[in-house]
Amino acid sequence: MSRPDSIQSRMRRMAVVSCSFMAAVLAVTLALALVYNSQYKNLLYNVTTASEFNQDFKENIDLKMYYYVIESRYSEGLPIQEVQDAQALAKDLLDSTSQKDSLQAVTSVLDLCENLEEKIYQIEQTQSYDSRQMQLENNVYVLTALIQEYMYNYLYYESVQLNLLQQQISRQMAAEILLVLLLSAVLIALLVRYSVRLSRSVAQPVVDLSRRAEDVIGGDLTVREPVRSETYEIRTLSEGMEQMIARLNAQIQETTQKQASLRKAELALLQAQINPHFLYNTMDTIIWLIEANRPQAAVEMVSDLSNFFRHSLSRGEDIITLGEEEEHVRSYLQIQQARYKDILDYTIRMDPALRETRLPKLTLQPLVENALYHGIKLKRGRGCIRIASQAEGAAVLLQITDDGAGMTAARLEELNRAIEKGERVGFGLVTVHERLRLLFGPPYGLTLSSREGAGTTVTVRIPRRGKEEA
Structure with a gap:
């Protein structure tokens, strides 16, 4: 097997192929012209096609869906065709x-259209x-x-x-014409003189650049000084x-920040998902207590409702103590017990030594709500919810x-x-579990156990951390 040519030997052969330089320049110029022409046609086609997008897309879809939802006589059915x-x-x-940016935008439009179609059928x-x-x-x-914005x-x-x-x-084109004219005049005189010098100036920087590429492949994303070289292409490449690498590091940090923001948004969404019917029903119960001449019970329920929402806000903090979370869920259960006094009992037994443990707010309340609505209310007779730490x-x-209805083994496995x-x-x-993770x-989060007809247990595992560690 013959030994591969080195970079220096290839550079020396430049003197041999100098006569074919002009033909190569012309071929490259023609190839670039064809490439630019193809790119220009593609871009022009894309702009022309994108201009056909209905500028009233959002208004038409929103109006037709509104008429469909309110069952208006102007409704034309679901706007699936649009x-x-x-x-x-x-x-x-x-x-x-x-x-790249255009591809991301049109891909987003396609994904959003598929999502929109699913949401329309969901409304149906x-x-x-x-x-x-x-x-x-x-x-x-x-x-x-979003579809209209991404298309624009x-x-x-x-x-x-x-x-x-x-x-x-x-x-x-201007640069190429000028370059051909200049190089045609000076190339033959300078090629032999600079070929050796060029080989020396290229070989070592290429080796350095190759080593740098190997470091990057190995995971070294530290920004360094560019490779020093007299060759423009190598210096530009370095x-x-x-x-x-610098942009990649910035994008990694940005992605991390976006993930944190996303989780905060999910927490805000979870808070927003507190069923408004809970508030309506509670207010109805308060009115009923007042009309039944039970003012003290009404005052207690108003106090419980106030405590419930005060702990939901938690002074804007996302992480609270277990003691605060206990007070929050206790207020919730006191309100629900007043409403479902014929079917609901509850006990809360928290270890006082764990009250300062830190956890995300609204961790227990959604789980207790599940236990009430998907456990106790689905069985006959009274039921009890027990909370312990x-x-x-x-x-x-x-x-x-x-000790409610429980669930089948298949449903438990699915959850x-x-x-x-x-x-x-x-x-x-899933939302509670993801926030904890x-x-x-990974060692922390939710685990479920259940037996049909006997009840369900949800176990929350969190680290034992105080305020200083959280």
Whole structure:
């Protein structure tokens, strides 16, 4: 097997192939012209096709869905065809788009159209008027706005890219003509003289650049000084690599911040999901107590309701003590027991030594709500919800146990699988579990055990951390 040519030997052969230089320059110029022409046609086609997007897309979809939800006589049915037309337009653009920002925008349009179609069918299958209105406002209106925004962004990116390409073609053609004229005059005289010098100036920087690439492949993303070289291409490549590494580090940090913001948004969403019917029913119970000449009971319920929402806010803090969480869930159970006094009992036995343990607020209340509505209320007769805490090494276990309807083994397996995979089923269990995993890591979160007809136990595992450690 022959030994591969080194970079230096290839550089020396430049003197031999100097006569073919002009032909190569002409071939490259022609190839670039063909490439630019192809790129220009693609961009022009994308801009023209994107311009066909209905500018009144959001208004049309929102209005037709509103008429459908309120069952207006002006309703024309579900606007599926408009959504599918937008999908077809996005798919057509997807096949001819290569620019990164444009590709992200049109991909987002396609994904959002698919999501919008699912939400429209979901509204069709929903019977409750309030639920349909909520889905219309929280899903359809938001998705149509995003689709329209991303399509406009796509048109903007492609238009900008088209303008840049025109400028680039003009500059490139002028540079190429000038370059050919200059190099034709001086190449033969300078080629032999600079070939040896060029080989020396290229070989070592290429070796350095190759080693730097190996370090990056090995996971070293530390930004360094670019490789020193007299060759423009190598210096530009090295500087571009370091800039790319710097941007990659910035994107990693940005992604981390976005994930944290996303989880905060999920917490805010969980708070917002406190059923307004809970407040309405509580107020109705207070009115009934007053009308029944039981003012003291009404005062106690108002106090419980005040404590419940005060602890929900928690002075804007996301992490609170177990003692505060206990007071919050106690207020909730006192209110619910007043409403369901014929079927609901509860006990709370918390270890006083664990009161300062820190955990995300609204950890226990959704689980207790599940126990009431999906356990106690589905059985006949009275039921009891038991809440307890205990230390287990460096962890704290919180258990919410009910003696309600329980669940089948298949349903239990489905919920446990959904919790581990983050699937959106299971009465808010996944959201509570993900928040705990995000804050404390994989060893912590929820586990479920249940037996049909006997009840369910949800175990919350959190680290035993005080205020200083949280």
